[in-house]
Amino acid sequence: MPLQDHSPQIFPRHQAWxxxxxxxxxxxxxxxxxxxxxxxxxxxxDTLVESAIQAGQLRGAVVLVGHQGEVVYQRAFGARxxxxxxxxxxxxxxxxxxxxxxxxxxxxxxxxxVEDGRVRLRDTVATYIPEFARHGKEPITVEHLxxxxxxxxxxxxxxxxxxxxxxxxxxxxxxxxxxxxxxxFIYSDLNFxxxxxxxxxxxxxxxxxxxxxxxxxxxGMTDTxxxxxxxxxxxxxxxxxxxxxxxxxxxxxxxxxxxxxxxxTARRMGGVAGHAGLFSTAADLARFCFMLLRGGxxxxxxxxxxxxxxxxxxxxxxxxxxxxxxLGWDIDSRFSSNRGDLFPxxxxxxxxxxxxxxxxxxxxxxxxxxxxxxLHPDGTGNVTSLRGRxxxxxxxxxxxxxxxxxxxxxxxxxxxLLREEGxxxxxxxxxxxxxxxxxxxxxxxxxxxxxxxxPVVELVALFSPEHGLQGGIEGAVSSSLDVDTGLPxxxxxxxxxxxxxxxxxxxxxxxxxxxxxxxxxxxxxxxMAYVLEAAASAGLRVVVLDRPNPIGGAVEGPTLDESLVxxxxxxxxxxxxxxxxxxxxxxxxxxxxxxxxxxxxxxxGWRRGIWFDHTGLEWVDPSPNMxxxxxxxxxxxxxxIEGANLSVGRGTDTPFEQxxxxxxxxxxxxxxxxxxxxxxxxxxxxxxxxxxxxFAGQRCxxxxxxxxxxxxxxxVRLGLEVAAALHDLHGDQFDLDGIARLFGSSELLRRLRTxxxxxxxxxxxxxxxxxxxxxxxxxxxxx
Numbered sequence: 001m002p003l004q005d006h007s008p009q010i011f012p013r014h015q016a017w018x019x020x021x022x023x024x025x026x027x028x029x030x031x032x033x034x035x036x037x038x039x040x041x042x043x044x045x046d047t048l049v050e051s052a053i054q055a056g057q058l059r060g061a062v063v064l065v066g067h068q069g070e071v072v073y074q075r076a077f078g079a080r081x082x083x084x085x086x087x088x089x090x091x092x093x094x095x096x097x098x099x100x101x102x103x104x105x106x107x108x109x110x111x112x113x114v115e116d117g118r119v120r121l122r123d124t125v126a127t128y129i130p131e132f133a134r135h136g137k138e139p140i141t142v143e144h145l146x147x148x149x150x151x152x153x154x155x156x157x158x159x160x161x162x163x164x165x166x167x168x169x170x171x172x173x174x175x176x177x178x179x180x181x182x183x184x185f186i187y188s189d190l191n192f193x194x195x196x197x198x199x200x201x202x203x204x205x206x207x208x209x210x211x212x213x214x215x216x217x218x219x220g221m222t223d224t225x226x227x228x229x230x231x232x233x234x235x236x237x238x239x240x241x242x243x244x245x246x247x248x249x250x251x252x253x254x255x256x257x258x259x260x261x262x263x264x265t266a267r268r269m270g271g272v273a274g275h276a277g278l279f280s281t282a283a284d285l286a287r288f289c290f291m292l293l294r295g296g297x298x299x300x301x302x303x304x305x306x307x308x309x310x311x312x313x314x315x316x317x318x319x320x321x322x323x324x325x326x327l328g329w330d331i332d333s334r335f336s337s338n339r340g341d342l343f344p345x346x347x348x349x350x351x352x353x354x355x356x357x358x359x360x361x362x363x364x365x366x367x368x369x370x371x372x373x374x375l376h377p378d379g380t381g382n383v384t385s386l387r388g389r390x391x392x393x394x395x396x397x398x399x400x401x402x403x404x405x406x407x408x409x410x411x412x413x414x415x416x417l418l419r420e421e422g423x424x425x426x427x428x429x430x431x432x433x434x435x436x437x438x439x440x441x442x443x444x445x446x447x448x449x450x451x452x453x454x455p456v457v458e459l460v461a462l463f464s465p466e467h468g469l470q471g472g473i474e475g476a477v478s479s480s481l482d483v484d485t486g487l488p489x490x491x492x493x494x495x496x497x498x499x500x501x502x503x504x505x506x507x508x509x510x511x512x513x514x515x516x517x518x519x520x521x522x523x524x525x526x527x528m529a530y531v532l533e534a535a536a537s538a539g540l541r542v543v544v545l546d547r548p549n550p551i552g553g554a555v556e557g558p559t560l561d562e563s564l565v566x567x568x569x570x571x572x573x574x575x576x577x578x579x580x581x582x583x584x585x586x587x588x589x590x591x592x593x594x595x596x597x598x599x600x601x602x603x604x605g606w607r608r609g610i611w612f613d614h615t616g617l618e619w620v621d622p623s624p625n626m627x628x629x630x631x632x633x634x635x636x637x638x639x640x641i642e643g644a645n646l647s648v649g650r651g652t653d654t655p656f657e658q659x660x661x662x663x664x665x666x667x668x669x670x671x672x673x674x675x676x677x678x679x680x681x682x683x684x685x686x687x688x689x690x691x692x693x694x695f696a697g698q699r700c701x702x703x704x705x706x707x708x709x710x711x712x713x714x715x716v717r718l719g720l721e722v723a724a725a726l727h728d729l730h731g732d733q734f735d736l737d738g739i740a741r742l743f744g745s746s747e748l749l750r751r752l753r754t755x756x757x758x759x760x761x762x763x764x765x766x767x768x769x770x771x772x773x774x775x776x777x778x779x780x781x782x783x
Contacts (some may be wrong), residue, residue, distance in 0.1 A: 037366070039064075041397040043071040048389050053078045056383045058355060060089035060237070061372040064282040065394050066289055067367045073394075074282060080237050083256050083377050093238045094223055094279050095371045096262050098352030101278035102192045104224070104288060105211040107328030108145065109199045111308050112214050118202050121146070121327075121783060130197045132173045142198065143783075144181045145191040146327040147317050151177035152190045158264050165269050169197050185323035187335060189254050189265060189275040196274020203547070208272045218301045219291055221284035228259045228279045236279065237373035239354055242267075251380055261377060262354055276353075278572040282369050289360055289367040310783065313348045313362070315609045319554045319711050337384055338370070340391030357387045368394050411615035412581070414545030414601035415513055416440065417446050418466045425599070426543065427456040429509040432499075434463040434492070434531055437471040438515035438547070438620045447513045447545065452485050459487065460506050465514060465527040466493040467623050474624060474692075496565065499534040510535050513545040516581045516620040518552075519561060519636040521742045524622075526570040528581060529588045536596040544600045546582035546781070547613050550632050553578040553608025553782075557636065557716035559768040560744035569744055574765070574772050575716045576636040578608065580779075586779035602781050611710065625655035634705055637719030644723070644738035647700050651690030658686055658700025659722065661695060663733045670703045672725045676758075680713030682706045717762050719743070724758050 042065060049061055060078030064071060074091060081087040097104065111581040113119040119128075121143040126133035132140075142340040144150040156162075156171055172190050172518075179186070203210050208226035216224045228236060238258035242249035247264035260268055263276035287298060292313070296304030304312075312327045323333035329348040330336045338349055338357040349359035355374030360367040368391050374381030418425070419441055431451060433439075439447035451459045462469065468477040469489050476494035481483065481487070490496075490503045504510075510531055514524045528544070535542045557575030565572065571588055579587065582600035589598045607613065612629050621627050626635065632655075638656045642648045646664065649655040666685035671681045683703040690696050702767050707713050723743075740749055751761050 007510075027492055032205075036399040037072055038397040038399070039072055042394065044393045045073065045390055046075065046077075048393065049075075049077045050388060052383070052386045056381070057386060058372045058374045059376055060093075061355075061370065062089060062091060062093055062095075062282045063371075063385075063390060064286050064369040066286055066293075066367045066369075069290070071286060080373075081258075081376065083238060083423055089237075090235070092223070092235060092281055092283065093371070094228060094232060094281055095355045095373060096237070096239055096257075096352075097261060097278045097280055097356050098276050098354040099189075100280075100285075100350055100352040100356050100358060101276050101356070103275070103328045103350045104285070105193050105215070105226075105278050106192050106199070106207055106274040107312065108215045108304070109207055109211050110142070110146065110195055111304060111312055111327065113199065113202055115308050117473070119198065122777070125150075125194055125198070127202050128447055129169065129173065129194065131170070132194065134173060135176045137175075137177055138705045140177070140181045142195070143316065143327070145195050146219055147180050147325045148185055148187050148323075149317060149321070150188065151179040151181050151184065151186065152188045152387070153178050154187060155189045156265055160247050160258050161268070163245060163268055165197075168193060168265065168269050168273075182318050185317060185321050185333065189263075189657035190521055192452075192524065193265070193269075193273055196272075199274070206272055207274055208277070215303055216284075218303050218628075219287050219298055221241050221280065221287055224278065224280040224284045224288075226277045226279070231365055233259050237376065239370075239373055239375045240377060240379045244634075256377070272753075282371055284366075285358060285369045286370075286486070289358065289369065292360060293362060293365055293367065296427055310605075313606075314607055316607075316783070317609065318611055319552050320714070322709075322711065324711075338387040338391055340388045340393075340395055342392050342395035351387065355381065355383045357391075359391050364395075364398050366394065366398065396615070403573065411548060411606045411617055412604040413440065413547050414603060415441050415450065417604060418545060418601050422435050423451070423454045423457050426451075426454075426509065426511070427603075429541075430458045430460050431509045431511050432461040432463060432504065432507040433459060433513065434465065434527070435511075435512045436464055436467065436469055436622075438622050439513035439545070440620065442617060442620075444598045447511075448482070448485065451511070452487075459485070461503065462487050462489045463499065463503075463510075463531070464489055464491050464493070466523045468493075471621060472624055492530065493523070497527070498530040501538065504534060504538045504540060505730075507538075507540055509541045509543060511543045511545065512581070512585075513547075514581060515547050515620065516549065516584070517626055517632045517635055518549045518576060518578070519624055519639055520557075520573050520575050520577055520744070521568040521639060522635075523567060525581065525584050525588075526567050528585060529570045529592075529594075532585060532594050532598065534594045536594050539597075541597040541599065542585070544582045544585045544598070546580050546600055546603050548603065548606050548612060548617070549578065549580050549611075550612035550629060551576070551636070552611055555769045555772055556714055556765070557640070557768070558743070558745035558748055558765050559772065561705045561746055563746075564741060564744050568742060573778055574769055575719075575743065577776075579776060580606075580782070581774065583779055583781050586781070589774055590779060591775065600781060606782055625650050627655070630707055631656040633710055633713065634715055634718070637715035637717070637722070638705070638717060640719040640737045640743045641723050643741050644726075645689050645694075645735040646726070647688075647693065647702070649690070650694065651692030651696055652688050654704070658688065658702055658704040660686070660688055660700030662698050662700055663730060664701050664726070665729060666701040666703055668729055669722075669725055672729065673703065673721060676721055678714070678718060678721060679711035680707060680711070681718055682708055714762075716765075717758075720748070720758050720762060722750075724752055727752060 012655040065073040076089040080089045199207045239262040241254040243253040261277040264277040266273040295306035315324045324331045332345045347361035355372035357370040374383045477491040479491045555578040560569045560572045646661040649658045670685040686704045
């Protein structure tokens with residue numbers, strides 16, 4: 001039978017809600033769900049764990065559940081040790097946390113140093129460990145380590161015995177990466193060995209000492225430490241019998257590990273390493289989890305800022321990877337079975353090899369601590385399934401009718417923040433505003449009306465890009481007067497594409513609020529660039545109110561040939577540039593030496609890895625044929641081939657989701673594209689008749705695109721594959737030269753004509769993509 005207690009509160013409920021409301025006011029976290037939890041249902045955990053013990057999957061465990069500021073369940077099961085006299089499991093048992101050390105000690109220490117400005121996520125590892133740069137590892141960054149996309153293999157060879165931290169770092173520094181950074185997810189202890197060393201070299205303290213002083217002691221985690229003293233041995237759950245430096249365990253010289261770390265690499269490093277070695281209790285870890293769910297604060301003590309916790313627990317892996325990880329933390333990967341079946345994607349946690357687990361769900365303000373020594377006594381236990389089933393029971397105990405309380409947008413745009421600060425940075429300015437229907441705050445108020453009605457701003461003139469102020473006009477747009485304000489609207493798409501001196505003569509500031517879609521040839525970026533040039537010539541300030549890149553921060557495609565620079569491509573960038581409009585403004589201003597007095601009002605809450613539907617913002621069509629996020633996803637590839645003699649669905653209900661022409665064999669094209677097994681996309685043959693644009697009134701045969709996995713989908717590669725298939729299937733009927741202007745690469749056309757494999761062509765873009773990332777890095781405003 002389990003040992004039980006009365007589940008005392010570790011974190012007072014009234015204090016929890018005070019801190020929680022402060023977090024909500026700051027808009028940094030998704031509002032927790034006002035969910036009750038069925039404590040009777042939690043008793044099902046008893047049956048699960050006891051059955052697993054009887055089945056020999058483990059000898060004992062401690063399970064603790066926290067919800068809305070209090071412990072609602074904690075139980076100790078079975079035996080702490082079967083190696084000697086009776087030793088029942090107790091709630092205060094100390095466990096070898098194994099890889100939970102990565103998040104509880106190392107990630108927290110690194111993020112504390114990031115807060116202090118002593119470490120930057122974008123810094124290369126070689127900045128702190130110069131010898132690591134060998135063998136092509138120079139580009140690997142701190143963030144690559146935290147997200148397990150460094151390309152390093154999982155561990156040092158366990159059969160090769162060594163001793164000492166210096167030897168370990170030397171061996172890791174001599175490693176050859178298995179893949180370029182950012183390309184593959186490889187869960188690797190080497191990443192966190194390096195992070196532990198970065199803490200050491202930055203602070204002069206080992207990670208155990210730094211974590212104890214900066215994290216554990218302020219939080220009152222009194223039983224959490226590396227290398228626990230011998231006096232605590234009776235409370236420590238042993239693992240298995242191992243020789244001091246050997247692997248595998250067993251054999252001559254083996255002694256039961258009790259207070260010595262099980263991980264062989266950590267043992268060889270003296271018991272203190274960034275990837276393993278930490279020991280702790282359920283009660284200490286509960287305090288740790290309460291702190292995270294309160295935005296870095298517990299009992300009035302702040303160990304991390306709310307923004308740091310939010311950054312740490314958001315998806316940070318590249319968009320093309322199926323394994324989604326935060327900084328250190330697991331979110332939705334091949335290792336996140338401990339999330340169970342019901343906690344939502346977006347919650348986070350981690351596991352440890354010895355049978356430990358944490359899982360936290362911000363949306364319901366709930367966490368699960370599962371601690372076992374599943375390796376005891378002979379290394380054969382297995383709790384992978386049990387950890388997940390326990391989490392499922394906890395999630396199922398939350399009330400089914402729970403609904404978010406005061407949940408607002410996760411992202412606040414530039415105009416939202418300008419409004420929050422009372423337009424102070426525009427105080428006394430005579431403003432010209434470049435905007436359209438997308439320029440609006442989260443409550444729907446337009447940027448025009450907000451600036452016009454502000455008592456500290458004088459809005460003097462309006463400027464509109466392609467499609468006009470309301471975004472509904474195809475073709476040239478005439479200048480006019482705004483009926484609501486009486487202000488002049490100067491069109492920058494028609495006979496005039498740049499502001500003239502006469503348009504600017506009564507202004508001292510130009511404000512830009514437009515929604516871009518993330519493709520190089522979308523013309524709003526060029527219009528913005530022309531405004532920057534005109535402002536620099538006239539000595540005017542430019543303020544860009546930033547908005548999300550709706551398709552995230554991925555970079556893809558060839559760089560625009562300099563000879564093709566023009567209105568549909570202002571700057572040599574890949575087709576999918578991965579920047580926000582504010583970041584593009586900084587690139588243009590710096591790299592083209594425009595010299596405008598530029599200021600960007602950055603967003604709050606946006607990150608490069610998120611799609612538009614994760615922002616909480618309302619979709620407003622940025623142009624007449626950009627009606628939803630799927631069309632925006634497809635646009636970089638399908639838009640790139642629009643210059644050829646085919647319809648991209650303009651004049652239908654689904655522009656950019658289909659292509660066709662009277663001369664296309666849709667069945668053959670669908671078969672050819674599906675045969676290519678492109679990741680994240682399937683197609684099927686369709687017929688349609690556009691009522692406008694190319695082939696208006698004519699029956700077109702073609703294909704419809706179905707995005708099946710947007711994180712793996714590569715739209716520019718799709719455009720390349722469609723062009724290659726049409727060229728192969730239809731020869732000269734397809735105007736291959738027509739794709740040159742928007743795809744922007746004469747080299748691409750040459751290679752297509754020679755019949756080169758499309759995968760080889762796409763692989764050749766890597767150099768352009770890397771060069772763009774390097775060029776744009778100094779101008780990035782978001783992680």
